[in-house]
Amino acid sequence: MLLKINFESDIPIYVQIKNQVIHGIALGTLKPGEILPSVRQLASDIGINMHTVNKSYSLLKSEGYIVVDRRKGATVLPIRTTSDPIFKEEMTEELTTLIASSICKGLNEEEFIELSKNIFKDFSSK
Template identity: 40%
Template sequence: MIIKMDFEADHPIYRQLVDAIKEGIATRQLEPNEALPSVRSFAADLGINMHTVNKAYQILKNDGFLLIHRQKGVVINPQLPGADQAFLDKCQNDLKTLVTEAVCREMDEAAFMKMCQSLFHDLKEKRGNKR
């Protein structure tokens, strides 16, 4: 999986890395039990600080996407978290922020819904093609 960092973006580097790894898992570019590079190696490959990679890994571990073993290193969790109530609450909160901005910018509801559906279907399609 190729990960590209946008060093000029407003989005922090660690967040870009978290999002890229989650997308890799969603599209099955990263499979359950697959090993990820060590913090040092990944940082060198991406040209970023080791602490940035470590922060991203810790967030993904806390969210249930990664397992960190002293001997095996960092691997994709074979038992990924489900859509529990905590996730649904987070999802609703994140969507509320996006919907609020869309309303402020007078975006058409149908266009917003079409965009959401398109993104969802694109990821599901990529996921299906990896099996």
């Protein structure tokens, strides 16, 4: 698993790890059943604290992207075929804030939708 961590970013490292794993799953570069590096190994590879990786894995587990087994480690779960109501509710909250921010920054509805379509295409075409 190849991660690109930006140590200069305002985005916390644990969030960067979490987001890149989610992107990998959506793109198909991380397959269902694939075992992720151990917390210790990934922390060593990146040169960060193990607690940072552990926090990422804990979030990925709680959000249903991976399962963690003490013997096997963290394993990628299959992509769901339907979304659950709780996820839709959380996504609505996140999108509401994102759209409000977009409006405040001068992005109109058509531009927002076009950006969204292009990003979705990037994930769907892989």
